[in-house]
Amino acid sequence: MALDTDGFRERALAAIERYGATRVALILGTSTSSIGETENAYRSLDADGRFDATQRASRVHEPHALAAFVRQALGLHGPCLTISTACSSSAKVFASAERLLRTGLADAAIVGGVDTLCGSVLYGFNALQLVSCAPCRPFDVDRAGLSLGEAAGFALLESITVDKSAPRLVGHGESADAHHMSAPHPQGLGAQSAMHEALARAGLAADAVDYINLHGTASRQNDEVEAALIARMFPATTCASSTKGWTGHALGAAGIVEACVALLAIEHGFAPGTLNTRELDPACGPQIRIDNVQRGVRVALSNSFGFGGNNCCLAFAAGEP
Numbered sequence: 001m002a003l004d005t006d007g008f009r010e011r012a013l014a015a016i017e018r019y020g021a022t023r024v025a026l027i028l029g030t031s032t033s034s035i036g037e038t039e040n041a042y043r044s045l046d047a048d049g050r051f052d053a054t055q056r057a058s059r060v061h062e063p064h065a066l067a068a069f070v071r072q073a074l075g076l077h078g079p080c081l082t083i084s085t086a087c088s089s090s091a092k093v094f095a096s097a098e099r100l101l102r103t104g105l106a107d108a109a110i111v112g113g114v115d116t117l118c119g120s121v122l123y124g125f126n127a128l129q130l131v132s133c134a135p136c137r138p139f140d141v142d143r144a145g146l147s148l149g150e151a152a153g154f155a156l157l158e159s160i161t162v163d164k165s166a167p168r169l170v171g172h173g174e175s176a177d178a179h180h181m182s183a184p185h186p187q188g189l190g191a192q193s194a195m196h197e198a199l200a201r202a203g204l205a206a207d208a209v210d211y212i213n214l215h216g217t218a219s220r221q222n223d224e225v226e227a228a229l230i231a232r233m234f235p236a237t238t239c240a241s242s243t244k245g246w247t248g249h250a251l252g253a254a255g256i257v258e259a260c261v262a263l264l265a266i267e268h269g270f271a272p273g274t275l276n277t278r279e280l281d282p283a284c285g286p287q288i289r290i291d292n293v294q295r296g297v298r299v300a301l302s303n304s305f306g307f308g309g310n311n312c313c314l315a316f317a318a319g320e321p
Contacts (some may be wrong), residue, residue, distance in 0.1 A: 002114065002152035003073065011156055012074055015108045023080040025106035026071055027096045029089030031252030031306075033066035035084075036118035037199040045149040066114055078106055084252065087215070087305030088174075089113055091255030094314050095172040097157045112154035113256040121148065121251065123303040134247075136218035138242035139227055139284055140277040143218045144201070149248025153256035164320045167266050170299075171204065171315035173197025178309045183221055190311045191215075191303065195233065196300065199312040206234050209315075211271040212287070213258045215305045216242020217249050222305070224283045229283030239295065240287040245275030255304040259314055262300035266318050269296050 003009045016024050041055035050056075056208060059065055064082045071080050079100060083092050090113020097109035125131050125148060132145035160168060174197070177190025184191065199206060212234070214226055222243075230240050243261050250257050265271055271293040302314045 002112070002154055003070070008154050008156075011194050012110055012154070014199045015156055015158065016074065016076065019107040021075055021077040023078055023107040024076055025081070025097060025100045025109040026067055026076050027081045027083065027093040027109060027111050028067045028070060028254050029091070030063060030066050030115055031084055031086050031089055032115045032118055032121055033063050034286045035120050037061060037288045039119050041151055050220060074110070085310035086308065087249070087251050087254050088304040088306035088310045088312040089252040091254060091259065091302065091312040091314055092174060092211060094157070094169055094259065095174055095254070095312065098169060098172060101157065101159065107159070110154060111157060111256070112152070113253040114152040115250055115252040116150045117148060130219050130242050132218065135275045135276050136244060137174035137278070138214070138216035138218040138244055138274050139223045139281050139288055140218070141279045141281045143220065143223060143281070146217045146219055146244070147248040149250045150303045151247060151250035151253040151257045152262055153253065155256065155259065166319045167263050168317050168319055169314065170203030170317045171200070173201065173313045176309055177311065181308060184225045184305060185309060186225065188225040190309045191226065191305055192233070194311040194313040195229070195301070195303070198315045202315040202317070204299060204315065205218055207237070209238050209299050209301055210295065211236060211262065211265045211300045212238060212240040213262045213300065213302045214240055214242045214288070215303045216244055216274070218242070219242065223281060225282060226303070226305075227283040227285070227288060230287050231236060233281070234287050236286040238287045239271040239289050239293050240273045241289050242270055245277065255302070255312065257318070258302045258304065262302040262314070262316050265297045266316060269293055269294065284290070297305040
């Protein structure tokens with residue numbers, strides 16, 4: 001479905017025709033690819049306790065199953081990578097693609113992410129007591145946890161010389177603070193490092209940022225730490241929000257979904273607010289907005305923070321008029 005949304009497949013095939021199937025890289029992020037299929041296999045064991053004959057294909061039980069499928073669907077023969085770093089997975093694909101293009105290992109890159117719900121996700125997050133029984137309320141003083149979602153998305157990265165009016169990936173920052181298996185660093189040091197690196201790589205000061213799409217899961221710890229980080233790093237003129245009230249937390253696909261939101265904010269001059277939130281936590285500064293804001297957006301950031309302290313921040317900028 002995602003490949004055929006907004007004419008993406010046609011754009012991808014045109015790029016493959018332009019550069020050649022060996023010169024277009026494919027980098028996809030996921031945290032659940034193949035898990036649901038493996039769960040199904042264990043539910044239908046035969047009398048000897050073995051997988052059913054239809055489930056004995058190892059390739060459908062690997063995290064790389066997603067990228068292998070997309071590679072075959074598009075007829076690609078270039079570099080093909082899978083990134084699985086929990087909720088930062090499909091943000092990190094942009095950073096990997098930029099490196100491949102900069103070093104000349106590819107002329108273009110198709111990036112994206114896909115995550116679908118499965119039992120391990122549903123039961124796992126419930127066991128961590130992170131799931132809200134009502135629609136999530138990011139940064140709300142009374143937030144009670146996240147809403148799980150599923151999503152898929154793709155983007156095409158090419159050299160800026162192809163279309164100078166197109167929005168640009170101008171920076172990315174990554175870190176792995178390894179503070180805790182599921183909790184963020186209490187001072188957000190890993191997230192802060194990723195944001196500083198993205199701004200430095202883009203050559204931007206914090207006051208140049210018009211909009212930030214926050215990780216904002218509506219969990220108690222994540223939102224408190226991220227809110228404090230934004231309050232100390234950015235001026236009051238910066239708009240920031242979490243859009244997970246609309247989408248839920250799409251886990252390994254959250255990065256690509258929210259990168260698309262950041263790009264749409266640039267395209268439409270529109271900073272989305274934070275759906276469902278009624279009263280902001282006192283940790284929030286003036287940057288975090290509840291209501292939508294119609295404003296020019298030349299520079300937008302997108303934050304994606306994963307379990308184990310896998311953090312990624314992407315910086316996007318408007319193209320030339």
